[in-house]
Amino acid sequence: MALTGDFLMQGVQMFLVLAVAPALTGLVRKIKARLLLHKGPSILQPYRDLARLMRKDVLLAHNASWLFRVAPYVIFAAIWIAAALTPTFATGLMFNWTADLVAIVALLALARFALALAGMDIGTPFGGLGSSREMMVSALAEPAMLMIVFSTALLAGTTQLSQIAAHLASQPFVLRASMGLALIALIIVSLAENARIPVDNPSTHLELTMIHEAMVLEYSGRHLALIEAAAALKLVFYFSLITCLFFPYGIATPPMGLAAQFLGMGLWLVKMTLLAALLAVGEVSVSKMRLFRVAEFLGGALVLGLIAMVLLFVSGKM
Template sequence: MIPLLWGILHTLLVVAAAPWATGLTRRVKARLQGRRGASCWQPYRDLWRLLQKDSVIADSASWLFHITPYVVFVAVWLAATILPTLTTDMIMTPAADLIALVALLGVARFFTALAGLDAGTAFGGLGASREMFIASLGEPAMLMVTFSLSVLAHTTSPAHLVEFVLAGHVGLEVSVGLAMGALLMVALAESGRIPIDNPATHLELTMVHEAMVLEYSGRHLALMEAAAMMRQLLFLSLIICLFLPWGIARPGDAAPWLLVGLAAWIAKVAALSVVLAAYESWIAKMRLFRIADFLGGALLLALLATIFLYVSEAL
């Protein structure tokens, strides 16, 4: 009974905390740029405002355009629940692993791109084409990171990976360092952050994700935005769960440990959001055709991580 309760809390947590993490990143970034910035809770107000409004839908849009926000939101939400946040004792653990997570994100991306094309406007198609270009490089890199860690830990389940790291079976391996570098690069690309895509842009020519959702309004837009925020939180959670899992509660721990796990997770998300904001203020956006080099570099790092496993583990 208790795991079920915590499972429900975990499921609600990933959707409730996502706008806060985005708001925190925006605020820190505004501070670094010398602006005061909106409060961390502003994204909640934005989403609430959008939910109140009617949706305006193009005459040329098909049923696909209507269902996409729901499909995307649910797919990203499901993907986010796969990752342990406050405890590794979860209902989802036997049901899904990291490969399922990549697949769910793929589904969400596929529908977003289709919806971008569906309304028939130029910018939607442009955004969809760019998104697919980025995904074709980012997805293999992410799978490669997953594989190299799975070879090391003999499991693809994130909860078991956390257990493996916490048990001290893995030290400062070269492969782990390389995999972390690759995952950081992929996370920036997949959550649409600055060297790849600018989440705050109003210039159509540089948009990727924003271009695809340009036709959406009202509650549909609210769902798309919430899904984008959740995707960013998902990648922060992924980095935390694979490389910084300390503090998380384990199966069999008493209830107070779960609160410690929750506090640790929130602190780590906040720290990573601040780092992300600082990095975004420091670096300039990349030219579109440089993205191939950037994500190719991530793929190569992930490949090297796998190659070095053969030396250190003597497989």
């Protein structure tokens, strides 16, 4: 019985992130539009977009290889797993033991690898351009991400995401300088990884400096739907990561009742909404960076992560 219950909760989490993802993207767009005094499309618009794309035919270039057709599924699967394994409303779910932070970073890297290969597959110059830029960004973002992973792992004594969240949630709130540094670093990494301003502009594919959109330019139909859904899931994943590493308060920890889980779920949704609002405000208030400044921006994240780790390493109290 307990096993079924666990299984069920894991399933709930898995489909919850999938169901929430397009709405979150829509919410960010809506808030952004409102801040710019536009009316903006409905929050549900991404669902309609996805539904329409699923119905449309796939147009394949003549020289597209199997790689091009497989990549969307790989990307979507990898990111969905990562998002489903991150503790959102509860820790200690059935498959949480697999949610090692290093493994999750690897899952994201796998998705990125597939996307970069697919971008180059057709052979149009834009795709290759996007792929090479994506690799540049990720080569800088990944070490920073690992630094953040290591500093939280030093604090909690494990790299297992669920245990880190449970550990942090069980302790009284303390102001830690190292965690503050890691939080800023993680925010910078999230902006870069989600192709957000100031690194990339998610709302256009007409810019010469675009990264993510350049790679997916050749996709259509259900392939494009999968990639769009994966991008939305990635946003949910990063938001969940930020909340479970830095603001895990209210998350349900085992042994937990149904009430605690519903409370955790409600709080998680509130946190997601708050982060979406913050992201929208951030996006309208800064301008996009020159591509060559991105290296310095992400270098800053690496430096912050490094300092956080050093501080934790030499003095467990910070």
